[in-house]
Amino acid sequence: MPFRTNRFRPVSIGAAPALHAASQRALIERSARQASRRQRSGFVLYRHITTARLEEHDEARTMPDIFQSIDDLDAASLQRVIDRLEFRGTYAPFVAMREAYLDRLDLPPGAKVCELGCGTGVVSRAIASRRGFDGTVQGTDLSEALVAEARERARTEGIENVVFRAEPSGLSGKADNSCDLVVIHTLISHVADPAAVLAEAMRIASPSARIVIFDGDYASLTCHAGRPAKDAEVVETLLEAIVANPHIMREIPGMLVDRGISLEWAHADVLMEAGHADFFASLVESYIPMAVRAGLLETSGAEDWLHQQRAASESGRFYGSCNFVSYIARA
Numbered sequence: 001m002p003f004r005t006n007r008f009r010p011v012s013i014g015a016a017p018a019l020h021a022a023s024q025r026a027l028i029e030r031s032a033r034q035a036s037r038r039q040r041s042g043f044v045l046y047r048h049i050t051t052a053r054l055e056e057h058d059e060a061r062t063m064p065d066i067f068q069s070i071d072d073l074d075a076a077s078l079q080r081v082i083d084r085l086e087f088r089g090t091y092a093p094f095v096a097m098r099e100a101y102l103d104r105l106d107l108p109p110g111a112k113v114c115e116l117g118c119g120t121g122v123v124s125r126a127i128a129s130r131r132g133f134d135g136t137v138q139g140t141d142l143s144e145a146l147v148a149e150a151r152e153r154a155r156t157e158g159i160e161n162v163v164f165r166a167e168p169s170g171l172s173g174k175a176d177n178s179c180d181l182v183v184i185h186t187l188i189s190h191v192a193d194p195a196a197v198l199a200e201a202m203r204i205a206s207p208s209a210r211i212v213i214f215d216g217d218y219a220s221l222t223c224h225a226g227r228p229a230k231d232a233e234v235v236e237t238l239l240e241a242i243v244a245n246p247h248i249m250r251e252i253p254g255m256l257v258d259r260g261i262s263l264e265w266a267h268a269d270v271l272m273e274a275g276h277a278d279f280f281a282s283l284v285e286s287y288i289p290m291a292v293r294a295g296l297l298e299t300s301g302a303e304d305w306l307h308q309q310r311a312a313s314e315s316g317r318f319y320g321s322c323n324f325v326s327y328i329a330r331a
């Protein structure tokens, strides 16, 4: 039974194909060493021992997630990522969060904007085509495939004041002090080295520039379909596949203080769906299959869980929520 939504077709997970990336293989090998293998309610869940890892390595809090190696995904998985990013780009509550921070920015005429981790260019395109914006935008991303998608969408939409650049280093290619605004929108939760992202933002930001950091406080993510323990466990495992730094938005204030960056504005929204799932349906339908492919969830258990989520949504019993946090900082 599908989620009740016009926008998503539930996917069939199927058998996990060969792994797609060396990093994912490394993740699985590490997982196999660290995992607790649990038999619960008829399905097997492979989990990292996240808490233990955090205690051991207070500074190294990240695990690889799929967003660190998008170009290694198979075509179907890549398309799911593209569809998911584009869905978020038109999902009204998500758009409202982006517009809320953009509304607060007083950009100079001809502003130069750089988005780090632009993906398909949802945010870069939105800024470039915003009413009253007369500047230029550069979006950069690790992924050649997503940058190609971003270029094609900008071309189709007729947006000419935006360029996209694939940068395997994760850097922007921008000169020092050259940008009036640096946007880090749902990037920092995914990277191996959040401090390096902040350092790049500070390097390219002009003295009067703003740096926006927007992301999910993914440690708050909940998808509830009536089996709280299993729901929480699967969500935690899903996060291991798709979010390297689920607590990073709680750490940003401290990271800014340590670097002498002033925090000018902080805001949080709770994105919540009660009854029927749309945003969260897209989330789990897009990424649960990837958690299976990464060896973190066993196929039939994942299908069973997805079935429960769909049934809860169909019968109006679904609950999902996640906090999203916006920061505007000044270097």
Ligand SMILES: C[S@@+](CC[C@H](N)C(=O)[O-])C[C@H]1O[C@@H](n2cnc3c(N)ncnc32)[C@H](O)[C@@H]1O
Pocket (backbone or CB within 6 Å): 067, 068, 070, 085, 116, 117, 118, 119, 120, 121, 122, 123, 140, 141, 142, 143, 146, 169, 170, 171, 185, 186, 187, 190, 191, 192
């Ligand atoms: C969740 S997506 C967000 C994309 C876009 N900002 C949006 O909101 O639609 C995360 C993006 O970060 C990119 N990425 C991951 N690590 C990166 C890094 N170190 N430097 C630049 N981009 C990176 C991924 O390729 C992916 O496109």
